[in-house]
Amino acid sequence: MTLKRSILFLCLFFLCLACTRSKDPKFYDDTGTPAYGDTIITGSIGEPSNLIPILATDSPSHEVASFVYNGLVKYDKNLKIIGSLAESWDISKDNLSITFHLRKNVRWHDNTPFTAHDVMFTYKLIIDPRTPTAYAGDFLLVKEAKVLDDYTFKVTYDKPFAPGLISWSTAILPKHLLEGKDVTKSPLSRRPIGTGPYKFEEWIPGERIVLKANKDYFEGSPYISRYIMRIIPDTATMFLELKRYGIDMMGLTPLQAIRQTDYPAFKREFNKFKYLSFAYIYLGYNLKHPFFKDKRVRQAISYGINKKEIIDGILLGQGVEADGPYKQDMWAYNGNVKKYPYDREKAIKLLQEAGFKKANDNILYRDGIPFEFTILVNQGNDVRIRCAELIQKRLADLGIKVKIRVIEWASFINEFIDKRNFEAVILGWSIPNDPDIFDIWHSSKQGKKELNFISFENKEVDELLVKARHTLNIEERKKYYYRIQEILAEEQPYTFLFVPYANVAVHKRFKGIEPAPAGLMYDFIKWYVPEKQMRYR
Amino acid sequence: MLRYLIKRILFMIPMLLGITLISFIVIHLTPGEPGVIESEMNPKVTKEVRERIRAYYGLDKPLHVQYYMWLKRIVKLDFGVSFASDRRPVIDKIKERIPVTISINLMSMVLIFIIGIPIGIYCAKHKDTTIDKALTAFVFAGYAAPTFWLALLLMMFFGVYLEWLPISGLKSFNFSELSFFEKIIDIAQHLILPVCISAFGGLAGISRYMKSSLLEVLRQEYITTAYAKGLPEDVVLKKHALRNALLPVITIIGLSVPGLIGGSVIFESIFSIPGMGQLFYMSVMSRDYPTIMGILVIGAFLTLLGNLLSDILYAVADPRIRIG
Numbered sequence: 001m002t003l004k005r006s007i008l009f010l011c012l013f014f015l016c017l018a019c020t021r022s023k024d025p026k027f028y029d030d031t032g033t034p035a036y037g038d039t040i041i042t043g044s045i046g047e048p049s050n051l052i053p054i055l056a057t058d059s060p061s062h063e064v065a066s067f068v069y070n071g072l073v074k075y076d077k078n079l080k081i082i083g084s085l086a087e088s089w090d091i092s093k094d095n096l097s098i099t100f101h102l103r104k105n106v107r108w109h110d111n112t113p114f115t116a117h118d119v120m121f122t123y124k125l126i127i128d129p130r131t132p133t134a135y136a137g138d139f140l141l142v143k144e145a146k147v148l149d150d151y152t153f154k155v156t157y158d159k160p161f162a163p164g165l166i167s168w169s170t171a172i173l174p175k176h177l178l179e180g181k182d183v184t185k186s187p188l189s190r191r192p193i194g195t196g197p198y199k200f201e202e203w204i205p206g207e208r209i210v211l212k213a214n215k216d217y218f219e220g221s222p223y224i225s226r227y228i229m230r231i232i233p234d235t236a237t238m239f240l241e242l243k244r245y246g247i248d249m250m251g252l253t254p255l256q257a258i259r260q261t262d263y264p265a266f267k268r269e270f271n272k273f274k275y276l277s278f279a280y281i282y283l284g285y286n287l288k289h290p291f292f293k294d295k296r297v298r299q300a301i302s303y304g305i306n307k308k309e310i311i312d313g314i315l316l317g318q319g320v321e322a323d324g325p326y327k328q329d330m331w332a333y334n335g336n337v338k339k340y341p342y343d344r345e346k347a348i349k350l351l352q353e354a355g356f357k358k359a360n361d362n363i364l365y366r367d368g369i370p371f372e373f374t375i376l377v378n379q380g381n382d383v384r385i386r387c388a389e390l391i392q393k394r395l396a397d398l399g400i401k402v403k404i405r406v407i408e409w410a411s412f413i414n415e416f417i418d419k420r421n422f423e424a425v426i427l428g429w430s431i432p433n434d435p436d437i438f439d440i441w442h443s444s445k446q447g448k449k450e451l452n453f454i455s456f457e458n459k460e461v462d463e464l465l466v467k468a469r470h471t472l473n474i475e476e477r478k479k480y481y482y483r484i485q486e487i488l489a490e491e492q493p494y495t496f497l498f499v500p501y502a503n504v505a506v507h508k509r510f511k512g513i514e515p516a517p518a519g520l521m522y523d524f525i526k527w528y529v530p531e532k533q534m535r536y537r
Numbered sequence: 538m539l540r541y542l543i544k545r546i547l548f549m550i551p552m553l554l555g556i557t558l559i560s561f562i563v564i565h566l567t568p569g570e571p572g573v574i575e576s577e578m579n580p581k582v583t584k585e586v587r588e589r590i591r592a593y594y595g596l597d598k599p600l601h602v603q604y605y606m607w608l609k610r611i612v613k614l615d616f617g618v619s620f621a622s623d624r625r626p627v628i629d630k631i632k633e634r635i636p637v638t639i640s641i642n643l644m645s646m647v648l649i650f651i652i653g654i655p656i657g658i659y660c661a662k663h664k665d666t667t668i669d670k671a672l673t674a675f676v677f678a679g680y681a682a683p684t685f686w687l688a689l690l691l692m693m694f695f696g697v698y699l700e701w702l703p704i705s706g707l708k709s710f711n712f713s714e715l716s717f718f719e720k721i722i723d724i725a726q727h728l729i730l731p732v733c734i735s736a737f738g739g740l741a742g743i744s745r746y747m748k749s750s751l752l753e754v755l756r757q758e759y760i761t762t763a764y765a766k767g768l769p770e771d772v773v774l775k776k777h778a779l780r781n782a783l784l785p786v787i788t789i790i791g792l793s794v795p796g797l798i799g800g801s802v803i804f805e806s807i808f809s810i811p812g813m814g815q816l817f818y819m820s821v822m823s824r825d826y827p828t829i830m831g832i833l834v835i836g837a838f839l840t841l842l843g844n845l846l847s848d849i850l851y852a853v854a855d856p857r858i859r860i861g
Contacts, residue, residue: 041710046819047811049623132593136586184624205633206811207706228710233806233815236689237705243697244704410569410824449587536711 025268028508032530036213039226039536040510040527043238043247047206047231051192052183053171054126054133064229067211067524068109069171069194072100072119072153077516077523079330079433081166085114085195086153095160095472100168102151106218108174109199116153120145121175123155131183138167160470162477163434197222197525206231223528224510226536245269248507254318257503270505275515276329277502280322281384281428282494283375283391287455289423291371298492300350302340304398305391309342311498314386318503322496324485325429325437329517331474332435334482337489347398356399364399372401373423378412384426387497391426417453426497433518435481438465441488456493509533545848549841556837557611557830561604564821564829570596571620571824594620607830616834617827621820627831630816635798637707638805638812641731642797648736649743654786656740657747661755662774672744680741688734688807695730703727705809731808735801746789751782784855791847795839 048061053069056062072086083089086100106114125131126139141164144156157164174193178186192200197219198211211227230247232238242250243266252261257272283305285292292298307321323340326333356364356371364371375388385406392402407416416422429440439445442465445452461484468480488494504520506513509529513520529535571594591597595606610617616627656676660669696704703709707727715723754760755778763773802818805811813832820828 049621055624129589130593132590134586134590136589140585189623206637206815207708207809208710230706230710230809231811232705232809234685234705234809236685237692237807237809240689240692240697240704244700246704410567414568 025264028269028533030530030532031511032532034223034512034526034528035531035534036221036223036528037225037531037537038509038529038534039228040224040249041228041230041247042249043230043232043241045231045233045235045238048209048229050189051200052173052186052189054122054131054135054173055184055189057134060229060231064209064211065171065192065194066196067198067227068192068196068200069173070196071169071171072102073165073169075166075169075433075518075522077514077518079517084169085119085172086168089165091165091472096158097154097156098165098168099148099152099154102153103218104151106195107216108176108195109193109214110174110177112174112176114172114174114195115150116147117150118172118175119153120147121179122170122173125173125178125183126170135170138163139170160472162469162472163436165472166434198227201226217525219525222525223512224524242270242505245507248510250505252503252505254314254316254500254503257318257505258316261505269508271508271510271513273504273506273513273515273520274318274501275517275519276320276327277500278327278431278433278519279428280325280327280431280499281387281426281497282322283387283497284425284427284454284494286420286423287457287493288420289373291366291373292423294354295491296350296354298495299340300347300354300398301395301400302492302495303343303350304347304400305340305394305495305497306342307340307497309394310387310390313390314383315498315500319498319500322499324488324496325431325440326435326481326485327431327499330431330435332478332481334485336482337486339489340492340495344397351398358399362399363401370401371399372403374403374405376412376416376422376425377404377406378427379406379408383500384428388426418448420453420455431499435477436469437484438469441465441484454493456491458487458491461487509535542849545845549845552841553834553837557608557834558604560833560837561607561830562600564824564826565600565603567824569824571826607827611830611834616831619820619828620825621823621828627827630828631813631831631835634811634813634816637810638799638814639797641728641735641810641812644728644732645736645739646793646797648732649739652736653740653743654747657744658751658774658779660744660748661751664752676741676744679737679739682738684734684738684801685803685807687737688730688804691730691734692807702729705807707810731804731810735804743786743789746785747782750785751778754778754782757781784851787850787854788847791843791850794843794846795836798839799836 044060044063046058046060048056048064049058050056050061051065051068053062053065056065070084072084073081073089074084076082083103085102085106087103088101090099090101091097092099100116100119102114102116102119108114123139123142123145126133126136127142138161141157141161142155143158146154146156148154155164155168171194173188177188177193190203195218197214197217199214201210201212203209208231209229213222213225215221230241232241232247235253238247238250239252239256239260241247252272257274261267261270261272283301285298287293311317311319311321320328323337324334328335351364351371355366357366359365359370375391377384377388385404388402388404392404395402417425440451441456441458441461442452443457443459443462446455464480464484468477468484471477471480502519506520510527511530512523512527514523516522570591588597595603598606607617616631619625619627619630653676656672660672663669692704695702703726707724709715709723709727712720712723760773760778763777764770768777798813799817802814805814806818816828817832819825820832
């Protein structure tokens, strides 16, 4: 009898297991009411390296750290700066100093109260030459930092510095745990203690990191009680894990988003979200090259490239044409600039004006030199390699012979970009939330390892960049950036190709997700799973 | 014998030194530098910061000084601290990953020997029959099929389609809540695919080795003698032929010792197994010199040791070598 009963029990148990994956396509449609509980499992290709964010440069580290730590300020869904650890802030009349008023009831995960001394300590740690951090740049511009009282912190700059405010979104570290110790050897890099919505629970090397909800979080406890990041180094494996419900959330490639997830069982279990990612891909020219010096040549190539074909063919439609260094939903974006729709006739005309003539071999020549150049692409980036191929084909049509060379990343940078040993490259920039693009376009930034590697020089852009950087008034700043975009559109130092969409699949039981200009995760603590649909207890 | 041994061991020292010197130079010749590689082309990382990081790692010193410093540490068995941004001691990183790699490799090696040797024997005994050809085709298919492709197909079939086996990792995420018995089942389930697939690829080598070596022995006159004096085939095979034919296999055991700690990158990545292959790959990609050197030194040492071991085993097993 007992045996029979246990078998019956087992059967029931398996039946219950089966229940959780209901075949009812409407099962997850009920948005229910927010409830505390359940776990979200995400996947990461790389393992975080260091959970003290100022010491890490890899994105998995920053992703985990963003749940554990807070900055003084942060971006809201529309990329407006709002307070986080700082309740409010005042900017002095001369625009030189910011006074932060900090929240008073915040505690570190070990229950020690958070104060302005922690902020001061973090600042000092970042600018300390013994700290191997990559993020000291913005903070070295601070002239003076002062703790006015336990909950007031004031920084002063030499000149008004527009990206100054948002630079304080850097994670604030606990003074009481780090002071007087070598930060590089701190146990916090493996077991972080912060003020954020999630507390660190465990890290199994090479396998996963587990965080649990911080019930006392100052903005209210997050609904989802656990966050697990699994380390899955292979993207194909990660995709299979997603299909097997081993992970709940994953960024999809265009092919996965459009073709490989378009079946009923997947649609029953997952929602797909889409937003413009913070990056653009471009074809950059070495402006020292005799042919590319001429604006008309660059414009001609921009006319000669069919961006729509690239987006439709390679990204399967998952992108929008770029026409400048910003994406369409940012406040600094100026849509009203010169555009370059595919126009073969115009391209040919411009090239003729620039002095190129077609010879018998169907290739353009100027002063006996054929128009040939090589596009460099970094290895492992399939989208960019295929872009280069489409560009090659379109330019051949104009009479320009393009070669493609694929090179491993480190040599790409060190041997070709740093030594200016290239004619054209296909690369991408991530678009910063703050529109300051000084480092990429200012003529002073042409040194070794600096980012204006195409040697772009334009006096007006230089002036505007500096002005924009030192103006805090958004409307005024906007004017400068609008003008910069007009000049860049006219000059075409890059042919701006596209801004890709980020496609993310999230399991349907998670509710309250809204894609916005800031992406998906900005309001993660408000995500919830209705009681009935919870999978993990 | 003892003198030979001592000579061999002493000879290993300059060999190791040479290996480390060459590796050190080669890895420093590759473009790119540790730490900053990930932040290359990052607008937030300024030139001053870069210089600061270089000085922090001691990369601003000339190469021979860096090698000398490394050598001074390594003779004290100090592998140094990783250049990756976790800055943990290299030896800890290796220690953490070695057990996984060794156990998976051991399991698949055992599986290879258990399956491969009988296949070889069978093929030698029934040379040129259809089954021999079929088995040969089977093991060669295993050798030729790319691991990642096979792995993905099997993962799709057993994982996504049948939902029998987990897809990746070594443990389920609720592992700590399982009972002891369930834990064993859980790990076994996770190991089935990786171990079988890695064993499948290794079958060809050992079975062919076994087959040719056995065929060689079967051609010997003493086997004919054994048959002539009327011994049953089973005895001839097991007692006379097999013992001699197994000798070369010993060499393979010795030579596979260094292979035990080296994991395959592709394989470990696909199954999300946190092993040595992944560690090595990641340290190469981020130019984490101390970790690369640490793994290379251990690998070189084990290779030399493995060679020595197989020579010794050979001498122990075969009097002709020991005496002659």
